[in-house]
Amino acid sequence: MPGGDFHPVLFFIVAAWILVAGVGVVALRSIVHSAVSMVFCFLGVAFAFALLHAELLAIIQVLIYVGAISVVIIFAIMLTQQQTGGLHLFFNRRSIWALPLAVGVALLLSAVLIASDVLPEGSEAHNPGVGALSALLFNKYVLPFELVSLVLLAAMVGAIVLARREGKD
Structure with a gap:
């Protein structure tokens, strides 16, 4: 990495944070709690950008997604009627196949990216800076x-x- 201080362990912790927050978005019963979980997911993505030395993307992520889009979504939630129902609206007979399908697609995409020469070994990303x-x-x-x-x-x-x-x- 350009800065030389990339920590893979910290990156995997942030990735787990993003994953947990993303699951919280779709699995929490309260729509307001889901929106707050979405804010934490966006913050995790901004932190991941910062770890990858993409400071401009991290700032844009915080300003646009955390600052603007999350506020608009929370206002829309507060100003509209909530649909109650909790998890049984999300989990039904058809959604049983969603997790295995998502894992299969992720594994397939990972295999394709590993097999291809999208980013050859030893090459560095071009990050010109702000x-x-x-x-x-x-x-x-x-x-x-x-x-x-x-x-x-x-x-x-x-x-x-x-x-x-x-x-x-």
Whole structure:
């Protein structure tokens, strides 16, 4: 790894954390508890990015997924009616095959990735860092960046106009 301080044991602990939080998302009875478990899953993914020296991805993960998407989902849960039923809504006769199928697909994908030369041994990932990315974004790609910002601004103004129209009706 570029930084030289990658700890596989710590990575597997974080992977277990993500796995437990992901199982909590689908298995917890309360939908609010599932949403909180999803936040912990997103935080675990951000920590895994940080362990892999992808600091920009870790920051984006925290800002967008933990900060924005999780808050939107929790607001949607709070503002809509809950469906009760707990685990019997999730576990039924058809879902018995879900775990063996998921494990089989994971094993198949692992075998294909190991057999292929997707990332040859000894090669390192290219991680330019935030400075190089920002220099590229604001120098070479400044026009597309500004066009995307104008499209996002137009979408926000349109959403505000539509929300005000619905509020008057």
